[in-house]
Amino acid sequence: MSTVVSVRGLRMSYGKREVLRGVDLEVRRGETVALLGPNGAGKTTTIEILEGFRHRAGGEVEVLGEDPSRGGDDWRARIGVVLQDWRDHPRWRVATLIDHVAAHYPDPWDTGELLRALGLGGQAVSKVGQLSGGQRRRLDVALGIVGRPELLFLDEPTTGFDPEARREFHELIANLDTTIMLTTHDLAEAEKLADRIAVLLEGRIAVFGTPDELARAVQAPSLVRWRDGSEQTAQPSELAWKLHQKYGGPVPDLEIRRPTLEESYLNLVERSAA
Ligand SMILES: Nc1ncnc2c1ncn2[C@@H]1O[C@H](COP(=O)(O)OP(=O)(O)OP(=O)(O)O)[C@@H](O)[C@H]1O
Structure with missing residues (x-):
C-alpha cells in the first residue's frame, strides 16, 4: 500500500512556544486517519502544514510525493481541504459558488449531483449567507470534495451538525473513494470513520493505531x-x-x-x- 502522507520529526513553534516537538505520522492510500488531541494540542497546525498553508520549523514532510511548502497548483488540485471555519462569499448562491470552484479542477463532481449527495439539493439557489450552520458546513465539505481529491483534509467537519446531518455526513465520508485525514473531538466519529487514530499530546503522537490497538496501548x-x-x-x-x-x-x-x-x-x- 503506498504512502500518501509521511511526516518525520515535524516541529513547529509560534514565537517561543513550541507546539509540535517531533511528530511522526504516516497515512496510507485509501485509509482514513483521525487526529485526536485536546484543545490547543496542535492538530490544526499539523493539518495546515500538511496542506501547505503553514511553514514548519523543522522535520520532513511529504504529501502525495511532494513537500507541501513547495507544492504547486497541480499538487494542490489533488488535495481537498475543509477548514475549521470558512466564512466568506455570503452573497454567492450555493450552486454558483460550487460551479466556480469546480472550474479549477480537471474532473470535478457535477454540482447538482454533489449537492444532492450532501443533502443540499434544496439550497442550490440559496445565498451562502442565509444557510444554517449545518448547511454551511455541508457546503464547506462540498467545496472540499468537488475536485475529487486524492487526499481530503477535514478539520472538525461535523461541528454544529444535528444528529441526522451527522449520520448522513458519516455515510457520505465512508463512501468516498479517497484518503482522508480528519481532526475531531467526537470520539464516536473517530471510531466510526477512522481506520487508524493518532493522538497528539505534548507536541508528539502519543499513540497511533486502530481503536483496538489504542485501547491495548493505553491499558485503560x-x-x-x-x-x-x-x-x-x-x-x-x-x-x-x-x-x-x-x-x-x-x-x-x-x-x-x-x-x-x-x-x-x-x-x-x-x-x-x-
Ligand atoms: N497563528 C498562531 N499564532 C500563535 N499561536 C498560535 C497560532 N495558531 C495556533 N496557535 C497556538 O498553537 C497551539 C496549537 O493550536 P492548534 O489550533 O493547532 O490546536 P488544535 O489542536 O487544533 O486545537 P483545537 O482542538 O482547539 O482546535 C495553541 O496553543 C494555539 O493557541
Whole structure:
C-alpha cells in the first residue's frame, strides 16, 4: 500500500512556544486517519502544514510525493481541504459558488449531483449567507470534495451538525473513494470513520493505531461484573481466573466490558496531564 502522507520529526513553534516537538505520522492510500488531541494540542497546525498553508520549523514532510511548502497548483488540485471555519462569499448562491470552484479542477463532481449527495439539493439557489450552520458546513465539505481529491483534509467537519446531518455526513465520508485525514473531538466519529487514530499530546503522537490497538496501548481499565460484585481492572482475565477459582467453577453472570475509545482516550490524556 503506498504512502500518501509521511511526516518525520515535524516541529513547529509560534514565537517561543513550541507546539509540535517531533511528530511522526504516516497515512496510507485509501485509509482514513483521525487526529485526536485536546484543545490547543496542535492538530490544526499539523493539518495546515500538511496542506501547505503553514511553514514548519523543522522535520520532513511529504504529501502525495511532494513537500507541501513547495507544492504547486497541480499538487494542490489533488488535495481537498475543509477548514475549521470558512466564512466568506455570503452573497454567492450555493450552486454558483460550487460551479466556480469546480472550474479549477480537471474532473470535478457535477454540482447538482454533489449537492444532492450532501443533502443540499434544496439550497442550490440559496445565498451562502442565509444557510444554517449545518448547511454551511455541508457546503464547506462540498467545496472540499468537488475536485475529487486524492487526499481530503477535514478539520472538525461535523461541528454544529444535528444528529441526522451527522449520520448522513458519516455515510457520505465512508463512501468516498479517497484518503482522508480528519481532526475531531467526537470520539464516536473517530471510531466510526477512522481506520487508524493518532493522538497528539505534548507536541508528539502519543499513540497511533486502530481503536483496538489504542485501547491495548493505553491499558485503560476494563469493567468486570459478576453476580456478586464488580471491579475495574487493567487485567480482566486475571480477575476472571481468580473469581473462577473462588467459585470453584464458572463465575455466575460474568461480564467483561472493554474500555470504550473514549475511556482509553481520556485515560491517555489524563495521564499525560498528571
Ligand atoms: N497563528 C498562531 N499564532 C500563535 N499561536 C498560535 C497560532 N495558531 C495556533 N496557535 C497556538 O498553537 C497551539 C496549537 O493550536 P492548534 O489550533 O493547532 O490546536 P488544535 O489542536 O487544533 O486545537 P483545537 O482542538 O482547539 O482546535 C495553541 O496553543 C494555539 O493557541
